[in-house]
Amino acid sequence: MATKEEYGAKDLAVLEGLDAVRKRPGMYIGTTDSQGLMHCLWEIIDNAVDEALAGFCDRIVVTLHTDGSITVADNGRGIPVDKEPKTGLSGVEVVLTKLHAGAKFGNASYNAVGGLHGVGSSVVNALSARLDVEVDRNGRTYRMEFHQGHPGVYTDADPEHPSPDSPFKKTRKRSPTELREVGKVSAKTTGTRIRYWLDPEIFNRTAVFxxxxxxxxxxxxxxxxxxxxxxxxxxxxxxxxxxxxxxxxxxxxxxxxxxxxxxxxxxxxxxxxxxxxxxxxxxxxxxxxxxxxxxxxxxxxxxxxxxxxxGGVVDFVDFLSKGDPVCDIWHIHGSDTYQEETQTVDANGDLHAQMVERNCDVDIALRWTNDYETTIRSFVNVVATPGGGTHVDGFLVALTRQVRKAVEANARRLKVNLKDSGTKVERDDVMTGLVAVVTVRIAEPQFQGQTKDVLGTAQVKPIAARLTDAQFGEMITGSKRGYKEQSSRVLEKIVGEMHARIQARRTKEVTRRKNALESASMPSKLSDCMPGNDDVAELFIVEGDSALGTAKAARNSGFQALLPIRGKILNVQKASVSQMLANKECGAIIQVVGAGSGATFDLSQARYNKIIMMTDADVDGAHIRILLLTLFYRYMRPLIEAGHVYAAVPPLHRIALTGKRKGEYIYTYSDDELATRLDQLRRDGIGFDDDIQRYKGLGEMDADQLADTTMDPRTRMLRRIRMEDAEQASGIFSLLMGDEVPPRKAFIVSNADDFDRSKIDT
Structure with missing residues (x-):
């Protein structure tokens, strides 16, 4: 038995061809779970897309077969079928069996590509139980088959339904290639079709397409x-x-x-x-x-x-944009050159360092929306770079720099105190509500690893920054024709986000109830509850002072807090962030909830388990609820998403019973319910006072009535506000509360005949 000290050449393993890929697949596709499975598909699709980038392909078809295999077909030039001089193999076999082989290492066939490492197709071949390739070139169709990366010939019982389980004869070394002519096509027809079955021996059972x-x-x-x-x-x-x-x-x-x-x-x-x-x-x-x-x-x-x-990246930004736009889609594009030292192959096949001049095309589209989420997609050629890289860095550096210059130049109009160092615009303020697509096209980009998450080519950063500085600078200052009004709105939004960030930081300093009770910064009109009941604490937002007086007597001060508001608060759908923060009612609600607002909102810091809107059961009360919900949706959305926002449902009528049941009361919540209950009482022979009380507001109830019907958890009825589809909710809020009146009028008119009382909270 050999010992650990006995270590010689016989212990060395030499993996030839694609065996290394099958031994260590994670080095080439990241993982062997669902991510790696999808990465194989991206490699094949990207090769077809590279033909489109080179101008030779305008159609790609991806077919998902019932047996789990996938075909990617393109009408590009087709993989070369002639012999590669160095190996003596056909171009098809070289591309599909040799690592780091292809036309993307030179400068002639491809200038800007996604699959540039030259391992994509061969890796997919190595990790496939079977791979079939067909190439249309020179008026003929050529075909070749592989099993786990090795060329050979399959004998399918039914050629129309090929299978990786069919008998396979492996090509012997130094034998002629198995690329064979199987048909004819028109001279104009070119393209490549690759169908592959990924190997279950490689991918784990959790891998799902x-x-x-x-x-x-x-x-x-x-x-x-x-x-x-x-x-x-x-x-x-x-x-x-x-x-x-x-x-x-x-x-x-x-x-x-x-x-x-x-x-x-x-x-x-x-x-x-x-x-x-x-x-x-x-x-x-x-x-x-x-x-x-x-x-x-x-x-x-x-x-x-x-x-x-x-429409390119402009259409992409339009597709990604959610919410109301603050400006049109702004387009930054151009090109520049840079010097780069690279290894080039000479006529003898040897590598030598050489300084070459590269061209860098930059294409960026951006827009701000009236939201606080940031969406930035970045790409090099057509490869997504979710980790960003030098192209995104250059764009954001210049974007922030130009915004700061514009804010300083318009400080008086924007009401920004330049002497206060704490009011400096930060990158997060600029990125709030930003939707952008940043793309560059360069030859031989340097990525971090085969999965290409981050662009590392350093020379791209100054080019992206220079173009953004020049073109975006004209847009944000309004010096470019047609941008003055838009740039003004963008700056107001960014400054508003800056103030919101500063306000949120101050608000988070008083987040827990004990500290809040000791702080003089809490609104004096807040009637808070006792500390220690955070898991059941309730905040009632009450309309009017008269209702507040009754509610104080009706509440359980152990866990129920009251915050009165005066009538209809600001419609924040039409207002800027700074206008919202300047509004006393909105500021008080955000401060009392204690979890911040917008992008800095932290649900775990909310001081109450339930936020209950308690307004009159009339049209004005419904309008106030909508205004409150708009505030919660825009600036405290996680409260709605987590189900912490409710609407109280106060009654409209009180029926006083007579006779043996004198002293008992029945409450109804709509005119239809009132009529139904009265009919039922008459049929049952139960007497009632004909003078039925109709509540015009919460203030007309006494404390016991308000507690029994609206505030006591044992007897009240609450309506939880749900938001199961954020995009649909956003559209409804924009329609009902936005600036455009005609769409709102059309909505009301078209839905007037579709009234359903069960869908409203009165």
């Missing part, structure tokens, strides 16, 4: 490569037509997209074509940007999603 990730990635790519049509076909959903979607071909010399369904709901809208309940496509075909029926025979699937965009 994500259809939504695929759709998001495809949509993203269609924005980044304007004019590129990408179709996703899911064959797991039955077809409803007679023709099959199998490849990208030319029919009678004319181009035909493989997905025969040519209706595209994504063109110009950012949304894919989707199927209706009966399987028929409900999207609308644009007047342009689509081929005619003669060019592409129609074929309906239950799920065929197609993407085509022509």
């Amino acid at each position: 994500s259809y939504q990730q695929l759709i998001d990635r495809v949509r993203q790519t269609s924005f980044l490569v304007p004019g590129l049509r990408i179709v996703v076909v899911d064959e797991s959903i039955p077809e409803t037509g007679d023709e099959s979607v199998d490849d990208l071909r030319e029919v009678d010399g004319e181009s035909a997209v493989t997905a025969d369904q040519e209706t595209d709901g994504s063109v110009g809208s950012g949304e894919p074509a989707t199927a209706g309940e009966d399987g028929e496509d409900e999207s609308v075909q644009p007047d342009s940007a689509q081929p005619s029926d003669a060019e592409a025979p129609r074929h309906d699937h239950a799920r065929v999603e197609e993407f085509l965009h022509t």
Whole structure:
């Protein structure tokens, strides 16, 4: 038995070809779970997209087969099929079996690509139980097959349904390549089709394919490569037509997209074509940007999603924007050159260091919305860089610098005290509500690892900064035509966010009840509850002083606090952040809740378990509730999302019973309920006083009545405010509380006949 000290050359393992990939797959795809599974698909798609970036491809079809395999087809130039001089192998075999091999290491075939490491296709091949490739070039179709990265020939019992379990004959070393001619196509037809079955021996059982990730990635790519049509076909959903979607071909010399369904709901809208309940496509075909029926025979699937965009990053920002826009979409674009030392291959195949001049194209679109969330997507060529990198750094540095200059130049109008060092605009203030897409296109970008999360090419940062400084500087100062009013709104928002941040920091200093009771900064009109009951504490926001007096006598001061407001508070949907903070009622509510506001809101610091809006059961009371909800939605949204906001439901009528039941009362909450209860009392022979009390407001109740009907947890009724769909809620708030009156009027008129009392809280 060998000891640890016995260590010689016989203990060394030499992994040849793609064996290293199968031994250490994590080095190439990150993980062998769902993330790695999806990464393999990105590698194949990116190779097709690189053909589009080079100007040789305008259609890509991704087909999900019922057996779990995936086909990616493009109408690019096709992988070279001639012999590579150094290895003597066909270009197809070199690309799919040799690591760090391809046309992306030179400068001739590709200038800006996503898959640049030259390991993508070969790695996917190594990690696949089977991979088939077909190439259309020179008027012919060529085919080759692989098993776990090794070339050979499969013998399928049914060629129409290939399987990785079919018999496979491995090609012997130094034997002729297995690339074979299997058909003919027109001379104009070129392209590549790769179908692969990932190896279950490599990927763990938790690896799950994500259809939504695929759709998001495809949509993203269609924005980044304007004019590129990408179709996703899911064959797991039955077809409803007679023709099959199998490849990208030319029919009678004319181009035909493989997905025969040519209706595209994504063109110009950012949304894919989707199927209706009966399987028929409900999207609308644009007047342009689509081929005619003669060019592409129609074929309906239950799920065929197609993407085509022509507006680039501007369309992308429009798609990503949520909430009301503060400005139009601003576009920064241009190019510059830089010097970089790189290793180049000479005629003998040797590497030498050489200083080369690179071109850097920068394309940035941005917009501010009336929200506090930040959305920044960054890309190098078409590769997403979720970790950012030098391109994003240069953009944000220049963006913050130009905003600060503009604020200083307009300090008097914006009411900013430049002498106060604490009022300096920070990057977080600038980024609040910002939606931006930052893209650069460069040759041979330097990423951090094969997964390409962060761009590391240092020379890109000053180029992105210079272009942003020059172009955004003109926009934010209003010196560029048409930007003066927009830049004014943007600066007001950013300054408002600065004040909100400062106010939030001050507010968080008084977050717990004990400290709050000892602090003189709490609103004097707050009638707080006793400390120590945080898990059940309730804050009643009460309309009017008269109701406050009754509520004080009706409440349980152990856990119920009262904060009165005077009538209708500020409509914060129309107001800026600074206007909201300047409003006494809004400021008092935020201060009393004690968890901050906007992006700094911290739900764990909220001083009450329930926030209850207690207003009169009339139109004015409903309006006040809407105004309060708008404040909570805009600046304290987690309260609604976590279910901590409620509306009290006070009664409208009180029925006094007579006879044997004298001294008993029945409360009703609507006119219909009143009529129904009165009819029931008459049928049951129960007497009641005809002088039925109609409450016009909370102040008309005495303390016992208010406690029994509205405040006592044992007998009251509360309506919880829920927000199950934030985007839909945002749209409704914008519609009902925003600046535009005509859409609100149209909404009221169109829904007047669809009244449902059960949907309102009175």
